[in-house]
Amino acid sequence: HPATCAWPKWQPLSEVCQGPPNPYIIEHSQGKGLGVYAAHDLDVGDLVMRESPALMIVPPESVKTTGYPMSAVTKLVRTEFEALSLADQEDIMSLTYHATTTEEATMDRLGIIFRTNSYKTGAGIGLFPKMARINHSCRPNASYYWSDKLNKRIIYATRKITAGEEIFVSYIPLLLAQEQRQKHLHRYGFECTCEACAQAHATKELSDDRRTTLSKAFADFEPQLTLTPPKTQKSKQRARKNARSSVQLIELVHQEGLADYYAKAYRIAAICHARVKDWQAAAIWANKAYELKLLEDPESVYTMEMRNMTSNFVTSWKSELKTEGQS
Numbered sequence: 001h002p003a004t005c006a007w008p009k010w011q012p013l014s015e016v017c018q019g020p021p022n023p024y025i026i027e028h029s030q031g032k033g034l035g036v037y038a039a040h041d042l043d044v045g046d047l048v049m050r051e052s053p054a055l056m057i058v059p060p061e062s063v064k065t066t067g068y069p070m071s072a073v074t075k076l077v078r079t080e081f082e083a084l085s086l087a088d089q090e091d092i093m094s095l096t097y098h099a100t101t102t103e104e105a106t107m108d109r110l111g112i113i114f115r116t117n118s119y120k121t122g123a124g125i126g127l128f129p130k131m132a133r134i135n136h137s138c139r140p141n142a143s144y145y146w147s148d149k150l151n152k153r154i155i156y157a158t159r160k161i162t163a164g165e166e167i168f169v170s171y172i173p174l175l176l177a178q179e180q181r182q183k184h185l186h187r188y189g190f191e192c193t194c195e196a197c198a199q200a201h202a203t204k205e206l207s208d209d210r211r212t213t214l215s216k217a218f219a220d221f222e223p224q225l226t227l228t229p230p231k232t233q234k235s236k237q238r239a240r241k242n243a244r245s246s247v248q249l250i251e252l253v254h255q256e257g258l259a260d261y262y263a264k265a266y267r268i269a270a271i272c273h274a275r276v277k278d279w280q281a282a283a284i285w286a287n288k289a290y291e292l293k294l295l296e297d298p299e300s301v302y303t304m305e306m307r308n309m310t311s312n313f314v315t316s317w318k319s320e321l322k323t324e325g326q327s
């Protein structure tokens with residue numbers, strides 16, 4: 001390999017550098033059917049899988065109360081499926097599925113497989129037969145994004161993963177108490193026994209509290225995330241309070257081990273500290289968010305946003321230091 005090949009860190013595959021064998025293996029997972037395991041140690045940001053959809057559809061508009069019109073989806077899926085090779089069709093039909101009683105009465109097996117295993121891909125929904133073997137955890141160690149440019153879905157480690165450890169993503173929103181999470185998971189047909197759900201009662205209550213507090217805090221912060229400086233005495237006071245609360249938010253998200261939400265919390269802290277002109281803290285938090293966003297998707301608008309914020313806050317911090325030095 002050339003010296004520039006930094007596999008398995010994120011890097012577009014070149015013709016020269018194909019990297020070592022897959023960073024994952026698919027094997028039996030106790031009580032969960034098949035699962036995906038790390039073939040070697042993985043660091044935060046390391047690539048786990050990159051896969052193009054074996055089948056992709058652009059669904060009709062989703063209805064707020066009932067979701068996608070499943071009969072239309074099933075029809076689209078069937079058309080795409082019939083254009084595939086026999087081997088690809090067999091691969092898809094071997095995937096696990098779970099159907100509700102209504103689904104069993106109204107949908108065919110292919111439609112149900114698609115519903116249980118598909119993921120969003122920008123404007124479409126795709127089926128990725130290898131990724132479809134990844135099981136769910138309410139405290140996952142991996143996350144994903146869709147790259148339009150590569151036409152691939154990318155799964156990367158969000159925590160350190162040791163060789164042999166199972167790789168998990170989340171199928172559902174995670175800032176919910178266990179009971180609500182379980183309701184979301186019913187459509188996949190299993191009772192979750194992940195490390196977050198299997199905790200003893202008292203620890204689980206604490207975990208539920210943290211998740212509901214985080215959910216409310218993220219929603220409360222949202223309308224206040226502007227870089228316009230506060231003008232009135234009252235809004236200055238609120239901005240100072242927000243800066244303190246944003247640090248508590250980070251502590252909470254770390255305590256809960258929800259790596260999927262770290263960058264979101266760092267971004268909030270960066271903006272809140274910029275509003276009170278604490279440029280050093282603002283720059284540090286923005287840079288932390290940038291580092292995570294960069295690992296996830298170097299080209300996303302969120303990565304660019306955090307890069308710009310970091311550079312602006314560093315500039316303000318430098319000019320503050322210069323002014324202090326002159327006085």
Ligand SMILES: C[S@@+](CC[C@H](N)C(=O)[O-])C[C@H]1O[C@@H](n2cnc3c(N)ncnc32)[C@H](O)[C@@H]1O
Nearest residue numbers: 032033034096098117132133134135136188190
């Ligand atoms: C997308 S598939 C994942 C791969 C699947 N284990 C297989 O063998 O193909 C989703 C299905 O996996 C199982 N599953 C996923 N996460 C699980 C978990 N945390 N506990 C138990 N079963 C799980 C459920 O049967 C679910 O419907």
